[in-house]
Amino acid sequence: MQEIVQPPVQIAQQSIPGFMPSGSQPPGWFALYTASRHEKRVAQHLSQREIEFYLPLYKSKRKWSDGSRVTLDLPLFPGYLFIHIQRHERSRVLGVPGALAVVGGTGGEPACLPDATIDALRSGLETQPVLPHPLLTVGQRVRIRSGALAGFEGIVTRSKKSFRVVLTVEHIMQSYAVEVAFEDLEPLTPGELLCAGNLQ
Numbered sequence: 001m002q003e004i005v006q007p008p009v010q011i012a013q014q015s016i017p018g019f020m021p022s023g024s025q026p027p028g029w030f031a032l033y034t035a036s037r038h039e040k041r042v043a044q045h046l047s048q049r050e051i052e053f054y055l056p057l058y059k060s061k062r063k064w065s066d067g068s069r070v071t072l073d074l075p076l077f078p079g080y081l082f083i084h085i086q087r088h089e090r091s092r093v094l095g096v097p098g099a100l101a102v103v104g105g106t107g108g109e110p111a112c113l114p115d116a117t118i119d120a121l122r123s124g125l126e127t128q129p130v131l132p133h134p135l136l137t138v139g140q141r142v143r144i145r146s147g148a149l150a151g152f153e154g155i156v157t158r159s160k161k162s163f164r165v166v167l168t169v170e171h172i173m174q175s176y177a178v179e180v181a182f183e184d185l186e187p188l189t190p191g192e193l194l195c196a197g198n199l200q
Helices: 039-048 087-094 115-127
Strands: 002-014 028-034 052-063 069-075 080-085 099-102 130-133 141-144 153-159 162-169 174-180 185-187
Touching: 028 039, 028 115, 039 052, 039 080, 052 115, 052 130, 080 087, 087 099, 115 174
Parallel strands: none
Antiparallel strands: 002 052, 028 080, 028 099, 052 069, 052 080, 130 174, 141 153, 141 185, 153 162, 162 174
16 A cells, blocks of 8 residues: 655644633643554544543545545544643543553653643644654754744754754654744754755
């Protein structure tokens, strides 16, 4: 089967207007680890239970062996989606079929993601080409200077004649790549930003 990927992203999310779980602490965003290929099913159950969630999707065009073509909406971060809950609601979320664990931090407590991370995913991915990308740990680090992802830091790579910046959601160690104009990047390491022809 030949896979042809198309960059534009779609977002699946559920916001409950006026919905605020009981308790004194405001809700926060957490990463939810799901059973393999169960992200959309878990999202459906969360919606039915009025639990706010966010599932970033991207479009993937595929060609089957019989020559037919289909366009699929696939999770940007396989095995993960994001939930907006209070910490004490973890057991309620884990009662959802296919939900395996709320990603924890130090001490085994659920690790809250910065609101800026979710805001960037919501706003930036709707307007810029995006694709899943393997996790990168080496390469020239840059900062995005403008647009919905302004201030975010990542590793620059080359895609044909364009630039892509690989951004990582540290809480789940998953990366995604966005296309960014050369003039919107600034290097974080000494020296000039590598030109597109010299990028590896």
